[in-house]
């Protein structure tokens with residue numbers, strides 16, 4: 001790769017709720033701390049999407065979500081860059097946006113960017129809100145995943161798309177199985193907030209390694225994240241035990 | 246009869262709960278009363294002039310300021326300033342008082358219900374930004390509900406912040422709006438036009454949507470900062486009054502101007518109102534220096550990114566030791582992801598201690614923000630450690646329950 005590693009936070013003006021912008025910051029810092037040259041771009045929706053090596057999409061409300069999908073489809077850069085090997089981390093509304101279709105506020109389906117063969121429908125029941133623990137499945141070598149979900153959609157995975165994890169606590173994709181998120185190639189979708197990379201630095205390093213064509217990444221001081229993971233996972237373990245007794 | 250019974254029940258539960266040392270008992274008493282008479286808030290509001298204050302940030306302070314302002318002419322004023330912002334809290338406050346004027350802080354989501362029940366003379370709409378998203382009160386939806394409620398309340402004076410597009414959209418259907426240029430530092434929640442989902446551009450004298458032309462309304466009064474001088478309220482009719490507060494921060498000056506315009510709508514001269522507000526030194530424990538453990542601390546409350554943005558501004562430039570305390574209990578919202586929307590990078594170089602139930606979430610955030618810090622699970626110990634025996638007054642910023650934990654901490 002020539003030039004700096006470019007990490008783009010996609011449309012923070014539309015997909016900016018829930019602190020998911022933190023994922024871009026975490027990727028940039030983790031690259032920087034390893035001595036790499038990094039550029040963190042806040043890609044606002046009224047300008048052409050910049051060329052980047054990693055794209056991060058976050059959560060958002062119904063109206064802005066529809067607008068983000070339409071703008072990304074019209075712009076074309078994201079789909080083209082993924083063809084060229086760019087890495088995508090898409091969270092919540094962003095996860096739905098990179099699929100084939102998702103529901104708007106009225107429940108009507110809207111066209112997504114189609115980077116993942118997934119389809120999201122409006123859920124009938126209450127929103128899935130709460131802590132999630134998931135055993136990793138779609139990416140090898142990751143430790144257990146932890147995050148906080150808050151969504152109303154049911155996401156179905158198509159052929160050739162695998163779940164990011166299997167939930168052991170929480171709802172996840174809500175498709176009847178216990179899948180959480182989806183992975184295809186270098187595109188990762190998930191419902192996990194926290195933001196997801198703050199709680200799962202291992203996933204951050206997988207995304208960085210993909211963007212750096214498998215370059216070896218030296219370990220970082222992740223004691224703060226480790227402390228957070230232990231506390232969150234411990235809280236959920238205790239909750240499960242209480243429920244059993 | 247049913248109403249008198251319900252009202253008496255509210256008072257009885259309030260008194261019992263105070264005797265038992267369970268705070269003001271406002272919520273328990275109010276709930277008991279509302280169970281006996283679901284229309285209790287309607288009944289208790291009848292014959293009073295009620296003013297409501299709502300918005301994501303500044304409700305408690307503005308309610309306090311407006312209460313003092315309306316009392317400036319000698320009238321007794323009742324308010325829920327230390328109680329809950331939901332109907333049980335409103336009922337409890339009103340049941341215990343014969344005051345002819347009432348000022349009620351109202352949770353944003355409850356505004357439509359409380360507006361209908363109280364037939365309020367005035368409503369103050371401060372601002373609207375993200376807060377506790379895991380409860381799914383998405384801000385645009387809330388603005389939409391305000392809109393429907395205000396359209397159905399033609400006799401209410403609506404005092405609205407013209408600088409907040411979401412507030413402006415919510416208020417623009419009301420028959421009688423007093424637009425105030427109160428400012429809006431936090432613009433991230435407002436970039437999508439609430440009317441057409443186009444993009445809102447913020448510029449020098451205001452904001453407008455390129456898509457549909459929705460734009461900042463002309464104001465009746467606005468907050469003006471002359472270079473180096475005292476902030477003042479400038480009315481479109483030519484009046485200029487100084488906004489001179491004992492409370493710190495630009496956001497409190499904006500709250501005071503909103504309260505002054507509301508006071509005028511309720512029949513109290515704005516100048517007299519502003520002068521009365523000068524005497525307010527603390528609001529429900531905020532901003533005053535108090536002992537915590539063996540240390541002295543100035544407690545401040547910020548519960549969402551917009552509120553943090555204002556407070557980080559206020560503490561920037563100070564080199565006082567700083568404690569940040571974060572909880573994620575029911576009243577705070579269970580997901581502290583919003584920490585990543587707060588520009589904690591501004592604290593680089595400060596001595597920071599992270600505490601509260603969720604100090605680990607905060608610690609990760611500060612780590613990536615490049616802010617050196619230590620962690621301490623116990624909030625009182627965190628304050629003591631931050632003071633480090635120097636006698637320095639420690640700045641403490643907590644979110645909702647974290648702030649109240651320290652406010653109630655033994656001295």
Ligand SMILES: [Zn+2]
Pocket residue numbers: 438439440441442443444454455456457458459
């Ligand atoms: Zn518009």
